[in-house]
Amino acid sequence: LHVRSNDESVTYTVVDQIMEFLRPITSVVDETHGFHYEQGRAIIDFVDGTENPVGQEAVEWGVIGDEDPEFTNGSYAFAPKYEHDLNAWR
Known part of the structure; x- marks a missing residue:
């Protein structure tokens, strides 16, 4: 589940x-x-x-086509997580 809003209270409620x-x-x-x-x-x-x-190129990269018929016109969300040593970047 991925929910996005500019208002955190809306995100919470949804x-x-x-x-x-x-x-x-x-x-x-x-x-x-x-x-x-x-x-x-x-x-x-x-x-x-x-x-x-952007535009049609984003659709070509982001929307599942005929290569995966069960999920055609869907998309996948990939949310990598990184741990940074922020002091090293300062």
């Missing part, structure tokens, strides 16, 4: 309502909270996402 429905059949394994950092920069200060495709 997730709470969805989990009310899913709670009997699932459990939370991991929960990650994110935030928008200074003009889209990564926490270690480089500009993130500059290589991301």
Whole structure:
């Protein structure tokens, strides 16, 4: 489940309502909270996402095609987690 909002209280409410429905059949394994950092920069200060495709190219990269018929027109979410030594970057 991936929920995004510019208002954290909206995010909380949406997730709470969805989990009310899913709670009997699932459990939370991991929960990650994110935030928008200074003009889209990564926490270690480089500009993130500059290589991301846009428009039709983004669709070609991000939407599942005929290669996986069970999930055609779907997409996958991949959320890597990194542990940074922030003092080393200062």
